[in-house]
Amino acid sequence: MKTISTDKSYGGTQGVYVERSEACDCDMTFAVFVPPQAAERNLPVLWYLSGLTCTHANVMDKGEYRRLAAELGLVIVCPDTSPRGDHVPDEADNWQFGKGAGFYVDATQPPYAANYRMYSYIVDELPKLIAAEFPVDMDRQGIFGHSMGGHGAITIALKNPDRFQSCSAFAPISHPSVSGWSMxxxxxxxxxxxxxxxxYDACSLIEDGHRFPELLVDQGTADSFLEDGLRPGELNQACEAAGIDLQLRMQEGYGHSYFFISTFMEDHLRWHAQRLGDRK
Structure with a gap:
């Protein structure tokens, strides 16, 4: 792991780092905010997965999470959304595929299978590095994300319920197998x-028997991608049928951008902090 930058913020440290990823066969950049309480003890870690076209930097610059994360004692990890590099296959004119659009899957088809292994990177590889390099309590992990990252967060939580104690999402792609965005x-x-x-489909995973105790989802009613891309109603139906406690909050007048995310970021941080607890 190499350090790109560190900056003091709210008594903690916002860092940006790079590692050579075996899963993605490239250098991967990620951000970590470590609050001031880490000087005394290991802290719960909250993973934030970003959406289409984003890198680690979007939420770091616009998500407005540091003040409350410092107060609550949460380590926030913000990975990139795809492999990067000149050797990584891409469709430069397609914002819904390739670089910036890894969809948190492990690709099986050439030429993408060599690099687009974001599920393995997020679930297996990066957590080992975070556990080794940062003052985190890996028995207290939560995960959340936005849009494509909300899809990633929910599917990863459903497949790893013993690892994560909490999961939430902002405007997730809820049923990617039928969404025009993701098909x-x-x-x-x-x-x-x-x-x-x-x-890799939240609704399908629930139909197939995967479970997570409870989910929090915020969705803007003025989101232009609501009907085709996101489909929160289908997630709600799947959760109701499976007995999963989904709190779906339709937020009147909000769109899909970080103006929406930053507005409800504190709600999500407090919700996760309550479930991650403090095991001092």
């Missing part, structure tokens, strides 16, 4: 057999 990417990453897509 083309799933086909290129995972192949034509749509049965294989179910492993």
């Amino acid at each position: 083309p990417a799933f086909r290129k990453y995972l192949g034509a057999d749509e049965k294989t897509w179910r492993a």
